[in-house]
Amino acid sequence: MAMACSTSLAGVADGPSMTLYRSDSPSLYASSGGGNADDGYAVIREQRDVILQAGVHDLVLGDLPNHLDAEAMALGFPGGEAKVISQRLLLGQGPNAALTGLTGSTISVLGDNGQPLANGTLLRAGEDGLVVRGSNGTTLIRQYAAVNTEGGHFPTGSSLSLRVDASRSGHADAVLSYPTSGIGWRAAYVATLQPGNACSMQFESRASIANRSGRDWQAINLTLIAGEPNFAKASAPRPMMMRVMAAPAAAEAMPEQSAVGDYRSYTLPAPVDLPDGSISQVPLYAARTMNCERTALYENGGGWMPPQPMINDAFNTDNNTSIISTLGFKAFDSLPAGYLRVLTADRNGVPQFIGEGRINDTPKGSDATITLGTAFDLRGQRARTQFHVDRSGRTMDEAFRITLTNAGQSARTVTVREHPNRWRQWTLTSSSVKPAKQTTDTLDFKVDVPANGNAVLDYAVHYTWTADDQPQS
Structure with missing residues (x-):
């Protein structure tokens, strides 16, 4: 031309507006490194x-x-x-x-x-x-x-x-x-566990907005989109700490949530400033106290199911020793994907970080669970105590003993999760602890482990199959 x-x-x-889409790109939120990033997606008007x-x-x-x-x-x-x-x-x-x-x-x-x-x-x-x-x-x-x-x-x-x-x-x-591109947002959650025997937490919800677009945005009207629209062009701007800017909106003013197609939108109540090279945070929901569930999980195996009965005696002999600490809760409203940091008070009342995990897009009323880390005082040991195959009778029996140890000063309840997946047709024939949950491929047992002590779980399963499912020799 x-x-x-x-x-x-x-x-x-004056008065521009921005519709901003979620991005988890590390380059947007990195606290080091200069320059702009070709990640994220926003539509400006x-x-x-x-x-x-x-x-x-x-x-x-x-x-x-x-x-x-x-x-x-x-x-x-x-x-x-x-x-x-x-x-x-x-x-x-x-x-x-x-x-x-x-x-x-x-x-x-x-x-x-x-x-x-x-x-x-x-x-x-x-x-x-x-x-x-x-x-x-x-x-x-x-x-x-x-x-x-x-x-x-x-x-x-x-x-x-x-x-x-x-x-x-x-x-x-x-x-x-x-x-x-060069600008995106994701949810940032902080849960502070409250003292007491019941699991309760103070839950804060914010949106972290990273701007590396090469431009400052001042007094912009902002709408955040939660969900994952499809972007067809690979060359287009893509959705995937520098100073943190305080939210200019009043503390009691929260974003207005609504549906946009198959996604959720959050329209901020007041214009915000988004300087280039910054991460700004604005509230998504007011802070609230919520019930939660702490779980110490000892798990072996997975949910994979073989195409025919697995009669090889080396199958399913995992012996993991780590017990994983998890935190679960029910979403009080639509929670966009982001990261949840969990804090708890030490003996001096100082909040300390005890784990972080990702929350996927979670509709209202759905369960969300994150892994906090490996429990220091808890260990597990798994040993197979029986294995027998009757090819002519098309049956198979297997039994395990699980030993849990607790070196801590208080009693703990450990969830033992086993996956009887040698074949899809099986029954639990015996267990020293009644299962708390049983599905087609999972057995959950809740085992009480005393302080400075141990507990033992024994269980056995019986597999059957038909002539059409007979495994190869």
């Missing part, structure tokens, strides 16, 4: 005040982020004052990035000694120099020391060069919308 003679620079108007000239002419909109999907950018004039004939994205990258946004504006170019080299409209800034159109013609300047702008403003990031056909001259409102 050739540049026409009449060119004007569009300025930024902002009003620009542009100066039109009657007829066909060019104008430039600057102050755009560094990562844009050029095919999805759109500029409209609600009042019908002009229409867009063509557009070109000028990327804010490379050594001339700071000058790219000045394309179409009036500048003064100075030499090493401050002498004026040219004054006029900047047509292009490239590696071969500046192309400036003045009253005496067009000049290519290869060596210069400084550039001054007529308005004293240097746009940052990328710019959009447009050819428009206007019906009149003067100011007009234009609405620009575009997707960008």
